[in-house]
Amino acid sequence: MVSKLPRKETSRKPNMREAILAAAEELFSVNGFNAVSVRDIAQAAGANPGSVTYHFKTKDGLLLEIYQRHCAPMNLRRSELLAAAKRIRDPQDRLEAIVRAYVLPAFSSGSDLAGGGARFTRLRATMSAEGNEVARRIIAQTFDETSHAFIDAICECLPAVPRTEIVWRSHFLLGALYYTLVTPERVSRLSRGDADGSDAGEAIEHLVQATVASFQAPALDRPELARPRPATPPKARANPGPVVPR
Template identity: 65%
Template sequence: MPQRQAPQRQASMREAILDAAEELFSANGFRAVSMREIAQASGANLGSISYHFGSKDGLLRAIYERHSGPMNRRRGELLSEAQRIRDPDDRLAAIVRAFILPSFSESEGTEGGGARFARLRAVVMAERHEEAQKIIAETFNPINHAFIDALQACLPHLPRADIVWRTHFLLGAVNYTLINPWRVTRLSNGDAKGENAEEALTQIVQAAVAAFRAPACADAPR
């Protein structure tokens, strides 16, 4: 019986460490948080963190894999479904929705990771930590390129650079909406509910589709 419980305890401790690190990184930044603080918040010892993750960089990579693996798999599934739509306008909207829908997962611990993981990504990108940038690129670049290719097929008149820019703006809108949905509620005096994930998703998809359909940026260098 004890031998059966040991892997369960290890898995539980690993999850506790991930939860504590994710919360601390999203609130205080990656650089500012020490391994000792993570150990204290998780109830683990430093040796246990090293055993499971090796280093703080390894811990950050595990957090990204925890959320981004399921999120990117779901994105890939939705993209495949969207690309089977014949009508180009409907296909474009479906591709945009497929790109952002997994980010709006309500559960912090499943695909997308919710607002906490969005905050962590924003903080890590702002800090421009070299290893963190490498993790982000390895985690998201393949699926991002797949979506850019799909958008390019829908919008052959647009230069790829324009599509990249508009995808970049789309990601910014998604992350800001996840991190600070209450601003929409306040500015609209309650007429719009920023906390309503489905409403936010619908609004972002509609705005993004309109942006992608806009003419090429005439002043952009070619």
């Protein structure tokens, strides 16, 4: 990654810039952007506050750099996996492979290696919830393209399901993914110890299985699929309960 090869791999200069990035990534992903001060980051990285300013100019610049560091490699990884998945003949198997290709890089825990990684995904989740402006811009730019590619690939597996439906369901997938990375301990708690929310392997398998099933469900049989919707509220089959709010 670093352009010019370092003269000797001395331990005395462990690349402060990298340490700051790693510390910031960790702190941001756990506490959010605003709760973490530049001084917190510097301390966690064993650096001087001024050093952060030197390398990244501003706090926003630091966040930006974290994104730019991860986005390209992660999307590349996803594309590779997606391409491999698309080569599978059987639509059923292909669908599962596609979902796996989407989920896997998001969970991979390469410390700071190019595969994306759970920490970065968690950071994205947190920034998304905080409504971070820097993050919002980058996400729409960088991820929508990949998202569309996955949606298209899934659509091909499920010709009966309209694209809009796939969009919704893959949106749910991303939400589930994010939330699992943000609050893994909740799974452990609610399962009374039978599951470990922090176990990436476990989470991936359950998530893939559940998501594939949701994708394969028949589309909403409401005649008003698209935007203009009639006044009749969607009638739940056997639920006499209250009507949709608003």
